[in-house]
Amino acid sequence: MGSEIIFYILSALSIFSALVVVFSKNPIYSVLSLIVCFFSIAGHYVMLNAQFLAIVHIIVYAGAIMVLLLFTVMLLNLNKESEPHKSNLIKVAAIVTGGLLMLTLLASLRTSQLPVYVSPTDLGLGTVQTVGKSLFTDYLLPFEISSILFISAMIGAVVLAKKER
Amino acid sequence: MQETIQVAQNLPSTPQTWYLILSTILFSIGVMGVLFRRNAIIILMCVELMLNAVNLLLVSYSSYSGNLEGQVFVFFVMVVAAAEVAVGLALLVSIYRNIASTDIDVLSRMKW
Numbered sequence: 001m002g003s004e005i006i007f008y009i010l011s012a013l014s015i016f017s018a019l020v021v022v023f024s025k026n027p028i029y030s031v032l033s034l035i036v037c038f039f040s041i042a043g044h045y046v047m048l049n050a051q052f053l054a055i056v057h058i059i060v061y062a063g064a065i066m067v068l069l070l071f072t073v074m075l076l077n078l079n080k081e082s083e084p085h086k087s088n089l090i091k092v093a094a095i096v097t098g099g100l101l102m103l104t105l106l107a108s109l110r111t112s113q114l115p116v117y118v119s120p121t122d123l124g125l126g127t128v129q130t131v132g133k134s135l136f137t138d139y140l141l142p143f144e145i146s147s148i149l150f151i152s153a154m155i156g157a158v159v160l161a162k163k164e165r
Numbered sequence: 166m167q168e169t170i171q172v173a174q175n176l177p178s179t180p181q182t183w184y185l186i187l188s189t190i191l192f193s194i195g196v197m198g199v200l201f202r203r204n205a206i207i208i209l210m211c212v213e214l215m216l217n218a219v220n221l222l223l224v225s226y227s228s229y230s231g232n233l234e235g236q237v238f239v240f241f242v243m244v245v246a247a248a249e250v251a252v253g254l255a256l257l258v259s260i261y262r263n264i265a266s267t268d269i270d271v272l273s274r275m276k277w
Contacts, residue, residue, distance in 0.1 A: 007179045011187050018191055018214055022198035027206060034210050041217050044184075048228040053236055057220075060243050065213065065250050072254045073206060076261050091201050098197030105189045125228060126236055134233050135240065146244045153248035160255035163262070 006047060014040040027078045031069050038062055050126035184225035191218035205260075205267040209253050216246050 013036065020033035038061040045054035124130065135143055191214060198211030220239045227235025261267055 004179055007183065011183075014187070015190055015194070018194045021207075021210055021214060022194055022202065027204060030207055030210060034213070037214065038217065041221055044187075044221055045224055047179075048184075048224050050224050050228055050236055050239075053224060053239055056240065056243060060247055061213075061217075064247060068250055068254055069206065069210065072258060075258065076206075076267060078204070078206065078267065094197050094201030097200055098193045101196055102189055102193035105193070106186065109185050109189065125231060125233055126224075130233060131236055131240070134237050139237050139241075142241060146241060149244070149248055153251050157251045157255035160252065161258045 003047060006043075010040045010043045010047070013037075014044070027073045028070075031066065031073060034069070035062055035066050038066070045126075048126070052126055052128045052131045181225055181229045184221065188218040188222040188225070191215075191221070203268050203270055205257055205269050205272070206254075208269065209250065209257075213246060213250065216242060 017033040017037040017040065021030045021037065024030045024033065038057065042054045042057045042062075045051075045057060195211045195215035195218060198214065199208050202208055202211065220242055223235045223239050223242075227233065227239075257267055260272065264271060266272075
């Protein structure tokens with residue numbers, strides 16, 4: 001019962017902050033509510049017994065990506081309501097499209113034959129030990145390739161953002 | 166008795182369908198944002214939102230089915246998302262230096 005209440009609170013928080021991300025005029029408010037959304041999703045990971053992923057999620061998203069986004073928003077001086085007022089037609093069309101997509105996905109999930117489980121089976125599944133063992137034995141090659149991806153992304157970011165002479 | 170209390174504290178009693186619905190809603194909000202925001206940074210943030218919705222779905226399936234591979238996959242999705250944000254923001258800074266705007270309507274020069 002208690003976990004259901006926590007689920008409701010976390011879900012309401014994440015949906016509300018996601019809506020603020022989309023509908024807020026000021027980009028700073030969007031970034032800050034995105035942080036709230038990411039923390040509530042980390043709470044969901046903890047509820048799902050994925051402790052390692054929850055910690056990695058907080059470190060990567062709230063630590064790295066949010067700093068990058070806030071830094072860029074402030075560097076580009078976008079912290080004002082600089083977005084020009086567009087016609088309401090695009091807004092209405094986008095909302096209708098998103099709502100229709102959500103209805104379609106929910107209906108397809110409802111009628112599909114996906115295995116939907118009632119409760120988790122293994123409680124020690126998401127600990128650092130098990131995930132790390134899987135990462136460094138079965139998934140060693142993708143892990144190393146992702147490090148190459150990081151190096152290339154780092155070099156690419158530096159090259160792209162460098163001021164031309 | 167102690168054992169049952171411990172299990173009852175650890176097992177989420179929420180059915181997995183709720184996680185499916187929640188991640189569907191979050192994904193749709195992200196799609197909505199990509200469709201109607203004009204600021205390119207906000208569009209990047211909405212892409213992150215959609216990636217997180219899919220991550221939540223993968224973690225819920227992994228946890229409920231007792232299979233670890235979903236969580237490993239979510240880890241790699243996070244790695245790729247971090248690299249994507251770094252390169253995307255560098256591109257945006259570079260574009261902003263040239264045309265002093267991040268409005269995607271101004272950026273439509275690459276449109277065919």
